[in-house]
Amino acid sequence: MRLKNLKSFARHLLNSKLYTTVTVIGFTISLTFVILLSVYIKNELSVNALQKNKERIFRLTNENYGSFAPPVGLWLQTEFPEIECYTRISDNNGVLITSDNVKVKFNYLLADSTFFHIFSFKLIEGDLQTALKTRNSVVLSQEFANKLFGQESPLNKQITIDGIPCMVDGVVEDISKKSNFSKCDAIINFRSQADFWRWPDLLTSFGNSSFGLYFLAKPNTDLPSKAAQVLELFKKDYWMYQNERTKTVVFEPLMDNYFSAQKGRGIEHNSQTLITILFAIVILILVLAIINYMNLTIAQSGMRAKEIAIKKLHGSSRQKLIVQHVIESISLCLIALVLAVLGSFLAEPILNDLLKTQLNLSGQFTTDTLALTLLFVVVVGVVSGIVPASIITRLQAVEVIKGGFRRKNKSVYSKILIAFQYTVVIILVIATILISKQTAFMRNFDPGFNTTNIVWFDNNINPTEIQSFKNEMSKIPGVKRVSFVQGTPIDGGNNQSFIYNDKPVSFQEFVVDSSFFPMMGMHITSTGTSYSTEGIWLNQITISKLGLDSLPQSFQFHNKEIPVLGIVDNFNFRSLHTELGMVMIRQLGKEEYPWKILVQLDGNGLITTLDHVKKTYSGLTEDMPFDYGFFDETIQSWYDGEKRTAIIVSYFALLSIVISVMGIFAMSVFYNQQKIKEIGIHKVNGATVLEIVKMLNKDFVKWVAISFIIACPIAYYAMDRWLQNFPYKTTISWWIFALAGLFALAIALITISWQTFMAARRNPVDSLRYE
Amino acid sequence: MIKTEKLEKVFRTEEVETYALNKVDMHVKKGEFVAIMGPSGCGKSTLLNIIGLLDNPTEGTYAFAGTDVTRLKEKDRTEFRKGNIGFVFQSFNLIDELSVYDNVELPLLYLKMKASERKRRVTEVLQRMKIGHRTNHFPQQLSGGQQQRVAISRAVVANPGLILADEPTGNLDSKHGLEVMNLLSELNQEGTTIIMVTHSERDAGFAHRTINLLDGQIIMENVNADHD
Numbered sequence: 001m002r003l004k005n006l007k008s009f010a011r012h013l014l015n016s017k018l019y020t021t022v023t024v025i026g027f028t029i030s031l032t033f034v035i036l037l038s039v040y041i042k043n044e045l046s047v048n049a050l051q052k053n054k055e056r057i058f059r060l061t062n063e064n065y066g067s068f069a070p071p072v073g074l075w076l077q078t079e080f081p082e083i084e085c086y087t088r089i090s091d092n093n094g095v096l097i098t099s100d101n102v103k104v105k106f107n108y109l110l111a112d113s114t115f116f117h118i119f120s121f122k123l124i125e126g127d128l129q130t131a132l133k134t135r136n137s138v139v140l141s142q143e144f145a146n147k148l149f150g151q152e153s154p155l156n157k158q159i160t161i162d163g164i165p166c167m168v169d170g171v172v173e174d175i176s177k178k179s180n181f182s183k184c185d186a187i188i189n190f191r192s193q194a195d196f197w198r199w200p201d202l203l204t205s206f207g208n209s210s211f212g213l214y215f216l217a218k219p220n221t222d223l224p225s226k227a228a229q230v231l232e233l234f235k236k237d238y239w240m241y242q243n244e245r246t247k248t249v250v251f252e253p254l255m256d257n258y259f260s261a262q263k264g265r266g267i268e269h270n271s272q273t274l275i276t277i278l279f280a281i282v283i284l285i286l287v288l289a290i291i292n293y294m295n296l297t298i299a300q301s302g303m304r305a306k307e308i309a310i311k312k313l314h315g316s317s318r319q320k321l322i323v324q325h326v327i328e329s330i331s332l333c334l335i336a337l338v339l340a341v342l343g344s345f346l347a348e349p350i351l352n353d354l355l356k357t358q359l360n361l362s363g364q365f366t367t368d369t370l371a372l373t374l375l376f377v378v379v380v381g382v383v384s385g386i387v388p389a390s391i392i393t394r395l396q397a398v399e400v401i402k403g404g405f406r407r408k409n410k411s412v413y414s415k416i417l418i419a420f421q422y423t424v425v426i427i428l429v430i431a432t433i434l435i436s437k438q439t440a441f442m443r444n445f446d447p448g449f450n451t452t453n454i455v456w457f458d459n460n461i462n463p464t465e466i467q468s469f470k471n472e473m474s475k476i477p478g479v480k481r482v483s484f485v486q487g488t489p490i491d492g493g494n495n496q497s498f499i500y501n502d503k504p505v506s507f508q509e510f511v512v513d514s515s516f517f518p519m520m521g522m523h524i525t526s527t528g529t530s531y532s533t534e535g536i537w538l539n540q541i542t543i544s545k546l547g548l549d550s551l552p553q554s555f556q557f558h559n560k561e562i563p564v565l566g567i568v569d570n571f572n573f574r575s576l577h578t579e580l581g582m583v584m585i586r587q588l589g590k591e592e593y594p595w596k597i598l599v600q601l602d603g604n605g606l607i608t609t610l611d612h613v614k615k616t617y618s619g620l621t622e623d624m625p626f627d628y629g630f631f632d633e634t635i636q637s638w639y640d641g642e643k644r645t646a647i648i649v650s651y652f653a654l655l656s657i658v659i660s661v662m663g664i665f666a667m668s669v670f671y672n673q674q675k676i677k678e679i680g681i682h683k684v685n686g687a688t689v690l691e692i693v694k695m696l697n698k699d700f701v702k703w704v705a706i707s708f709i710i711a712c713p714i715a716y717y718a719m720d721r722w723l724q725n726f727p728y729k730t731t732i733s734w735w736i737f738a739l740a741g742l743f744a745l746a747i748a749l750i751t752i753s754w755q756t757f758m759a760a761r762r763n764p765v766d767s768l769r770y771e
Numbered sequence: 772m773i774k775t776e777k778l779e780k781v782f783r784t785e786e787v788e789t790y791a792l793n794k795v796d797m798h799v800k801k802g803e804f805v806a807i808m809g810p811s812g813c814g815k816s817t818l819l820n821i822i823g824l825l826d827n828p829t830e831g832t833y834a835f836a837g838t839d840v841t842r843l844k845e846k847d848r849t850e851f852r853k854g855n856i857g858f859v860f861q862s863f864n865l866i867d868e869l870s871v872y873d874n875v876e877l878p879l880l881y882l883k884m885k886a887s888e889r890k891r892r893v894t895e896v897l898q899r900m901k902i903g904h905r906t907n908h909f910p911q912q913l914s915g916g917q918q919q920r921v922a923i924s925r926a927v928v929a930n931p932g933l934i935l936a937d938e939p940t941g942n943l944d945s946k947h948g949l950e951v952m953n954l955l956s957e958l959n960q961e962g963t964t965i966i967m968v969t970h971s972e973r974d975a976g977f978a979h980r981t982i983n984l985l986d987g988q989i990i991m992e993n994v995n996a997d998h999d
Binding site: 677678680681682683684685686687688689691761763764765768 | 820823825826845846849850852853854858860864865866868877878881882925
């Protein structure tokens, strides 16, 4: 391609500002999102990629909670020579007290000393060989170490965690940056769990199977293939697998861990679906921009037809002309790429916030990614350039010079492409509305208990002081009720699994004091059984699930008949993502230690009242940190994921609208230009401006209508599939579709009407005079 | 029927003012056939557009059938034009996407005429113009002469009192041109007033009267001997 061609192209771009603006902006916007989302997807897919042993690390998991008892690791290591070592994983929150008596709430991971052998993390202080080796040894995160000790070295410092003296023997980098372990303040030797829980037999007991388990396989072995043997072993000797309560066991490769549907202790997950949706959206937006480019290039080619014709007349071959056009589209894409890179840096914080991530865009500038990006942009340029180029250059030179090209360019398929864009727009608008509707549905769902003005916080009060705490609290104006519990309706309670009538059953258990029911405002139907301190309450679902009498007098629990005092109306003690389960509410015994304190406020002067509560609490707990949450806020936060999805989809809907609006606007400009003569003829024959506007708009409206018809079933299918993720779902109402359709129509009409009106206003004399 | 007094049309650009028409007084009686001649750029088409209510004059007055139409708004001009004035152009100005039938039907659609009546009229006029056999063809499939006959059909289908023809034979060979002129003559004899812009002396010969324009002014008017 000669420089002259580029020059003529540049002049063409400068002369047709509308064309240039729309195509460049279209590509810029879409490339911006392609860059941002590709970086995001790449980051997400390479979580754990920095782990040196990633090929050899496996998480043991099953279909229930994906967790196992503490002795399982050693048991399997002795049975299977493929295993080099293992680590158990747990996580928790606690309160840490330094030797200077500073109390800090913190979150920690519990792991065996092999943790640093299996995973690759850098110790900033301490020795990888010895860190975490001794019981009650602690490795602090760099950030937390700085917070606690400032410039001082934390090594060998004494700290007290949940009443247990511990010693710091290392400082580690932020492990969440190199793996899918959650960000934590400290890693503590796993054996300390037994001390924290005051459960000396924990490490040898199979009773608690709530711990994560990771294995490092020896090189050149095939550990996953041993799963069947492990299962046989478990079925024989592990209670969790007897009675078929748990049926599977899987060695999950580390690289699958992040996207695993199976949750686990102390780790973060991302949804494979989200990545797929984002990827699909990236492709869609790119396609929309390419369509715009093709459309506009063909539509405005009439203006350059003369250049092409004259070149053809003077002997240029068609191939040469195609190459010229493709190079033009590539250069346009490159211009857009430069703008898009700038745009991505501007949009990076928004996306970081939206996807709760750190994109680290500036860290992506390696020769590899640059080369890949350039190659990609060139491909996009070729794809978008080749179609219009081959259409434009196909025309006969003589026809163009006679002015025949414009007339033939009726661009039916341009309209098909526009219809495609509108289909995408309508689908995304429907999705946005429905996802928002479902989110609102869940957020406003009545969970069946009081949620306003109820505060919860950890109980750290000495059992002997509980009564005086209650007395103090009753003196605070603004405090209505105080309740001590084990398990609250917003933490889901404690799981109780046992055998009932030869069948394994799973209950959520709440242990509560007498203020609980009045505070929650739950409705109870009395069974008429005489009161006993042993008596329990069951929820309605239990009645139907276990086929009990409607008002059972007693219930068999661990081979013991326990009186049932009443039946509680169903309440949602977990997010609406999960179906309701069976509930057992027990009375808190005098010697039982409550885990949580619930306080109901009257709503007046919240801040002062909470301050009072805090003072009272701190006074009785030797200044334990007062970390509280409101019921309603906690419930709302359950649906942050959906809220985010709704925002993401609405952003993309907006984006697709912007791109389509630009496309349809420019198309209507060119379309009306082609129709100038026809408009003139109609006017000479008596058409009014309004009639002309109707005539011109009708065509676009028709294509929007076609898009609507195509979009509705697709959107319905997709949304129906999405809703199947929720046991509690909103309805896919007809008005969602109507609204999206009207919205698309309104946008199309607003976009084109000004153009159309101007075209219809033109004096026909001007368009007919010089033919 | 048509009476203009001191009609002026000025085209202004930033730098120059061009007088396309300069104090034109013109009278056309009902049933007359008037030819307007003159070199390119003398204002013939401008005059025809103003008479056809496609354009407003800058100065002067214009009365159509006794009504002052000088300062009508575009909407009212459209309303007035409908059914009263038919147009024939040098380049035919047919809509390529519409069939012969649909092209001719156009003015009737905007008169909101009933479908059956439209059908009767279109068929009748196409028969008369001897293109009844081409009803379903598209303009591109017709010869120039045939296209112009479609255009004339369209101009007369609503039975207007006035037909304005802007060089109707300009794009035709002499044989087809003659056919078109005979058609226009025939229409005139049936009572339609015709004003025609032309370059051709032969065509002007069909008119009762020829008005000669130069630089926007009438410089000469002659009555054709054959018609008196």
